Amino acid sequence: MKPAYSLLLALTLLTAVPAATAQQAPASPYHTRLGVDGPIILGLGAVNGLGLYLVQQKDGATEAELAALNKNDVPKFDRFAAGNYSTRAQTASDLLCYGSLVVAPGLLALNEPARGRYGQVLGLYLETMATTAAMFTMTVGTVYRLRPFVYGPEGGAKRTSKITTNSFFAGHTAHTATATFFAAKVFHDFNPSSAAQPFVWGAAALVPAAVAYYRMEAGKHFLSDNIVGYAIGTTVGIVVPQLHKSGRRPGYSFSPVQGLNVNGHSYGGLLITKRL
Template sequence: MLKNKILLVVICLITFSGFSQEKKESPYKTDFVKDGIWITSAVGLNVLGVKIIQEKDALSLTDLNNLSKDDIWGVDRWAAGYYSEQANSDSYIPFYASFVMPFALLLNENERGNAGQISVLFVETMATTGALFTITAGLVEKSRPLVYNESLETEKRIDSDEQRSFFAGHTAATAAASFFAAKVFNDFNPDSPLKPLVWGIAAVVPASVGYMRVKAGKHFLTDNLIGYGIGAAAGILIPELHKKTNKNLQIYPTTAFNQGEYNFSSQGLALNYKF
């Protein structure tokens, strides 16, 4: 497929663009305690979110019979009833490919010397995105577009896994990974002529995933837009928060998290910006 060949070319460009450059100091600063708390808290929230998702109820037959496309927002209504196993399968190609982009950066001389630090930031980015997704998907009741497809078996339409359309996790994770790669490349190579291309690919890859997730009947347009925004924000902001030049923006430990009957006690992190 053409888009996969383009993605491969871009990964190669990212990989080899820094070989001839003199190694530079990392633009980021990490802290063992703060980043350790961040990752631990995010992983804990992921566990909590998965637990909530696993305990979601299937859609009752009464609720299934009461579903109406007329109750869906106009911007999403056109996708109700979409279903394609092929589109679902194809969406995993750019999804998995996006995770290669950050690791390809580590082959550059500038980034290779800071592989451990970049890996920590990447784990934070993906864990944060995952926490936001699992908690939201577990708490929000929203049927996927395929549930409105009356030609599908009832068992599939009422399955609990098909009742978590909001928001699009695949799109969010892909956006987080691709925008993280672009942001790190940008910060380590501020003068590179490849920056527009790298940022362009970072934007296109998750968009392609979102398109295929809609076509597959897994998510509505707004689910993908929210997922795209959350993933892109995490991919850009987490490296930005760790930049040495961001002296006005601070991260510090906080206390605990509680949600209804689910109790998760842990230290967390808060952001503070000095104007």
């Protein structure tokens, strides 16, 4: 499927309200609008494209830079990962990460309340993942930090490739956390009284933690890279759906006011009210 058609389908899913089945479909805890969420997704896509362009413009480490590397220059809390290299761990992290991007939203289709609004859920998922992707590509495209494996002799030609400077922050961990915590958040909002809540949130936390472990074993990221990636992914996965909650209005409301006072002078301002 061509990218343009894929994006059009995603935007359609975001705001689709099936008129023919509206009576059967359960009420959604979320509110989405094409006029608001559509431009946001397009904007995030543009930012992501810019980030990818910046990543491509980066240069890898030179032989001279590699020869001058010293593990003792790495902060102590990150030093244990310096020199790690494992293709097996990299494969494991890839499988967990890419698998979670499909499995996490897929599992929501098995939940009856969420399945009734699955088009909207998929649209929200796209917006959520696009948010993390934009943050990740722009950061990696502008921040230079050597990966842990370049501090060791293994890696071959990879040690001087462009990917060597893409250590901060951990994209696999961030995207996995976004996917799993999004799924947990959506499950929670559609099933607030479910007894499965602790298991769902526990799984959401464990999967990206496992990805982070394998990324360190593979020599792709330091501990600090993974902590930042985990925090960003978790935050985005929870906050984006929360921002779309129906009736998610604060106790305060704001409205402009204007008129004439008792002396005949005009006035204008902002009326602030609080619901009790």
